[in-house]
Amino acid sequence: MTDKQEKGAMQVDVQLVRDLAALLDDTNLTEIEVEDGDRKIRVARKVGGAPAAVYAPAPVAAAPVAAPAVAPAAPAAAAEPAVPAGNVVKSPIVGTAYLSAEPGAAPFARVGAQVKAGETILIVEAMKVMNAITAPVAGTVKAVLVDNGQPVEYDQPLIVIE
Structure with missing residues (x-):
């Protein structure tokens, strides 16, 4: 071996x-x-x-x-699109913008409409919670920058009040 x-x-x-x-x-x-x-x-x-x-x-x-x-x-x-001058209301959260309380209902705010401070101008839905977005100042709605049912981001301009 x-x-x-x-x-x-x-x-x-x-x-x-x-x-x-x-x-x-x-x-x-x-x-x-x-x-x-x-x-x-x-x-x-x-x-x-x-x-x-x-x-x-x-x-x-x-x-x-x-x-x-x-x-x-x-x-x-x-x-x-350029945001018109005025008080710009921005989205406080990410969600879906709704311009009226329910489908077929009149919108909260239209261009040219008068709004009061604290009045609901649209709703942003996030995780099945409807968040009312209110006008920070009284004035005339100069521009609505979102469509009904449109997804929105945080700090996105939504409405301009003059």
């Missing part, structure tokens, strides 16, 4: 490995493992084409796509 065999080194049965490899081919498996006492043999193969599919999308980064996406944003900002 050699020194390796005396120290408990594993004896590899080459024919068993070949038989396992043939079994992989016959069954279209990618891996097989056989255990016999203290001896364990595992035969595996790589599935062809997988690395190419994983690495092919990597060079196509989002950066080239992101650059053109930034360009249209500038014209959109320029297209925002």
